[in-house]
Structure formats: C-alpha cells, structure tokens
Amino acid sequence: VIRTRLTELLGISYPIVQAAMGYVSGPRLAAATSDAGGLGQIASATMSLAELEAAIAETAGRTSAPFGVNLRADADDAAERVKLIIAGHVPVASFAQAPRPELVAALKAAGVVTIASVGARRHAEKAAAWGIDAVIATGKEGGGHVGAVPTSLLIPQVVDAVDVPVIAAGGFCDGRGLVAALAWGAEGIAMGTRFLLTSDSPVPAAVKQVYLETGLDGTVVTTRVDGMPLRVLRTSMVDQLLATRGRAVMAADVPELLRAAMVDGRTDLGLMSSGQVAGVIDDLPSCAELIEAIVRDAEAGLERIATVRSV
Numbered sequence: 001v002i003r004t005r006l007t008e009l010l011g012i013s014y015p016i017v018q019a020a021m022g023y024v025s026g027p028r029l030a031a032a033t034s035d036a037g038g039l040g041q042i043a044s045a046t047m048s049l050a051e052l053e054a055a056i057a058e059t060a061g062r063t064s065a066p067f068g069v070n071l072r073a074d075a076d077d078a079a080e081r082v083k084l085i086i087a088g089h090v091p092v093a094s095f096a097q098a099p100r101p102e103l104v105a106a107l108k109a110a111g112v113v114t115i116a117s118v119g120a121r122r123h124a125e126k127a128a129a130w131g132i133d134a135v136i137a138t139g140k141e142g143g144g145h146v147g148a149v150p151t152s153l154l155i156p157q158v159v160d161a162v163d164v165p166v167i168a169a170g171g172f173c174d175g176r177g178l179v180a181a182l183a184w185g186a187e188g189i190a191m192g193t194r195f196l197l198t199s200d201s202p203v204p205a206a207v208k209q210v211y212l213e214t215g216l217d218g219t220v221v222t223t224r225v226d227g228m229p230l231r232v233l234r235t236s237m238v239d240q241l242l243a244t245r246g247r248a249v250m251a252a253d254v255p256e257l258l259r260a261a262m263v264d265g266r267t268d269l270g271l272m273s274s275g276q277v278a279g280v281i282d283d284l285p286s287c288a289e290l291i292e293a294i295v296r297d298a299e300a301g302l303e304r305i306a307t308v309r310s311v
C-alpha cells in the first residue's frame, strides 16, 4: 500500500488528486474520485457563490470521503467563498493561482487543509512561508494555465525548496507516472486531462472524442486568450486565433468560450484546455477503474525497481 504524508494529511486512501477544471470538475467528477480513494475537487472559479454552495452540498451528499474546493484568491468574493467552504465543512481548499495569507490563515484556523498551485520554485517558497499545508507543482506539459518549467525539472526543484508535501502535476496518466513522481520526491500526483477523460466526467461525448483523437503535437500554449500562457487543444479556431494579429479574444469572452465546449459540446467554437498527455490517452475508464489501475501499476513498478537494486 502506497502511503505518503499526503495520504495522511488529506485522509485519503491513494495519493491521487483530481485537479480542478472549470466547467468539468463539479460534484459528479469530484465525488466519483473521492469515492474511489483519491481526492476529488470542485472547480469554483466558474461558479457563482450560490452555485458553489449547492455544489458543496451535492458533493457531500454523493460521497462521505474527503473532497476539496479550488478557488482563486484574487476573486472579489474570495472571502465569502472561504466562508462557504468552512460552513460546508469541506476538508480541503486549494488555490488556483497565488494564495493570499489572510485566506490561508482563515481556512487553517477552521481546520481546513490548504493547498497552493505553483509553476515555479519561488511561488512554492512564498506559499510555504504563508503556512500552506501542501503544494501542487504543475509542469509546462499540463493543461490550462501553465508555467515554463517541465515537470521533470520542476518537481525535484520544488521538493528541495519546501518542507510541505509536494503533489506533482502536468502530464500524469498512469502508475509509471506516480512512481516517477515518488522518485522525484513528490508525495502524490494530480491529474486534470486524465480525469476529464473518464466515464464519470460530465463533458459531452463529442468533446471527449476530440481529446481522444488528439496526438502528442495536438496542443499549443498561447497567451492570446487571456494574456497568460494557456495550453489548449489546437483546433482550427485556435489556429485562426494564432494567425490573427493582435489580441483576438476579449478576456470577458473566455468563460463563454470554455463553457461552449465543456458544457454545450461545441467543439467548433469552444476553447478546450488540455495537457499534452491527451496525446497518449485513448480510453474512458471510470474514476474507480482508473485509480485502481494506477495504484496496481505503481505497486508493480515499485517492486520492479526494488529488484533492479538487488541484481
């Protein structure tokens, strides 16, 4: 059985976290992940306060296992979101980008475990100084907003920089990846794209099909969407955007474009955040099947590595 400081901290069976995904990781996906022994997370940045309150209640009704809520510290109503998390007895809160020390303090005072998302060593050091309980370090092969450092270089660097448990993200999909993350000194993995491509994910079938057909060269990082580097599927709409001079997408339109794909199934005009790992995924297991396979393969991998040593 793979036990780490992360499984202890979160009270989960396996060191596998479902990364927050706007319009994708709501109660259904979060509860399915948590029920399977991982940590499911509700992505709240794309929800109103009322929707978040309802999502917390629905998730708690679907699973008795721990789950998390992901929020943006720079949201105008971040303090109210923190109050909803505390009132709903949500065990874990994670920050999508930089946390704010007063929000971390309020959550910790209420007994909520806090996690920061980082893409560079200095962000991890800052969050650790604010008392964060764990960090998710995401390499540049990840989906959505990404930093510049690949996972294989970022994880060891962050592990060396902070004492709190590090969750490795960006490009993970299987048991070998979990073993690699443990070898780099991480205490678990977080996955977005892989959980989007499960039978428990609410994304329309036509959208899942586009991801399944994507090759390793099928994603692109662009700052043309909202000014920050965002990894998305390279659709013809995105190619047009890249070919047009100037800022072609207005920031206010971004949520609508994400929603058009993830909720309405409009693969022609929607924006689809995706990790490069989409290029090696070709099935749609349930969360339970996925987590079971990852744990089984990781245990086999650890045993195989032990025999390398005794040869």
Ligand SMILES: Cc1cc2nc3c(=O)[nH]c(=O)nc-3n(C[C@H](O)[C@H](O)[C@H](O)COP(=O)(O)O)c2cc1C
Residues within 6 Å of the ligand: 019, 020, 021, 022, 023, 024, 043, 045, 070, 095, 096, 097, 117, 138, 141, 142, 143, 144, 145, 169, 170, 171, 172, 190, 191, 192, 193, 194, 196, 272, 273, 274, 275, 276, 277
């Ligand atoms: C479809 C999709 C939507 C995402 N939406 C969000 C989001 O709303 N907030 C956020 O902080 N990260 C978001 N991300 C990034 C993930 O939380 C995570 O960092 C990323 O998926 C990890 O890389 P992987 O896809 O290779 O597993 C999204 C990723 C995907 C694939």
